[in-house]
Amino acid sequence: MDEKELERYARHILLPEIGGAGQARLLGAKVLVIGAGGLGSPVILYLAAAGVGTIGIVDDDAVDLSNLQRQIVHATERIGDAKTSSAAAAVAAINPGVTVVPITERLNAGNATRIIADYDIIADGSDNFETRFLVNDACFLAKKTLVSAAILRFDGQLSTFKAHAGDGHPCYRCLFPEPPPPDLVPTCAEAGVMGALCGVMGSLQAAEVIKEITGAGESLSGSLLIFDGLRTEFRKIKMHPDPACALCGADATIKALG
Ligand code: ZN
Numbered sequence: 001m002d003e004k005e006l007e008r009y010a011r012h013i014l015l016p017e018i019g020g021a022g023q024a025r026l027l028g029a030k031v032l033v034i035g036a037g038g039l040g041s042p043v044i045l046y047l048a049a050a051g052v053g054t055i056g057i058v059d060d061d062a063v064d065l066s067n068l069q070r071q072i073v074h075a076t077e078r079i080g081d082a083k084t085s086s087a088a089a090a091v092a093a094i095n096p097g098v099t100v101v102p103i104t105e106r107l108n109a110g111n112a113t114r115i116i117a118d119y120d121i122i123a124d125g126s127d128n129f130e131t132r133f134l135v136n137d138a139c140f141l142a143k144k145t146l147v148s149a150a151i152l153r154f155d156g157q158l159s160t161f162k163a164h165a166g167d168g169h170p171c172y173r174c175l176f177p178e179p180p181p182p183d184l185v186p187t188c189a190e191a192g193v194m195g196a197l198c199g200v201m202g203s204l205q206a207a208e209v210i211k212e213i214t215g216a217g218e219s220l221s222g223s224l225l226i227f228d229g230l231r232t233e234f235r236k237i238k239m240h241p242d243p244a245c246a247l248c249g250a251d252a253t254i255k256a257l258g
Contacts, residue, residue, distance in 0.1 A: 022214035039125025042202030070195035154229035
């Protein structure tokens with residue numbers, strides 16, 4: 001690290017759990033953020049500020065006026081721009097030392113393996129179950145750590161999945177074996193979401209990514225954190241691997257995406 005980097009990251013380097021070695025790991029890390037929306041915004045901003053060396057951003061959408069109530073990586077002057085390039089502009093303003101890889105594609109079974117391959121850790125902030133299951137499967141098959149968050153109305157969930165690491169680590173399918181029928185679960189576009197809730201959950205998601213990279217503290221793998229924003233209550237529920245899981249169980253049937 002040069003003198004400017006030592007100054008920029010001084011408050012991390014002071015922490016014994018991160019220190020110079022942890023900061024060096026952050027500078028060398030490659031994180032893929034799926035969705036530059038409500039959750040992706042704080043994730044991208046905090047990872048950029050933290051000096052994560054390479055941030056890939058997957059999103060095929062453009063910035064819309066109705067996004068700006070919560071998607072704080074974007075700006076009024078960038079309405080109509082691709083969310084990937086808008087987020088890249090915000091990252092450049094915070095920390096020009098970070099390399100952003102804009103991936104302006106919709107993640108699907110055909111491209112997920114290729115896109116994920118280049119990264120150490122995946123942060124999923126997508127807004128639908130189809131993508132969430134696809135990312136979980138792709139990460140397990142590629143042996144990548146996944147930090148996954150979800151939000152709706154005033155409620156949030158967060159966990160880390162690394163079932164490839166072996167005993168005691170569940171995957172997302174251990175918890176939810178199948179996606180719910182699409183018409184059963186409302187989206188934020190249908191049901192609404194408090195903007196600041198995205199900041200609460202996205203900031204926690206960024207913190208867990210930083211912990212996974214630096215090894216600070218305890219991993220959230222094996223626990224599901226649930227936030228009730230109306231009561232301002234957190235609950236942490238223990239999760240166990242499902243031996244019958246179709247993805248990570250002993251007799252797994254899912255061997256490829258699609
Ligand atoms: Zn599983």
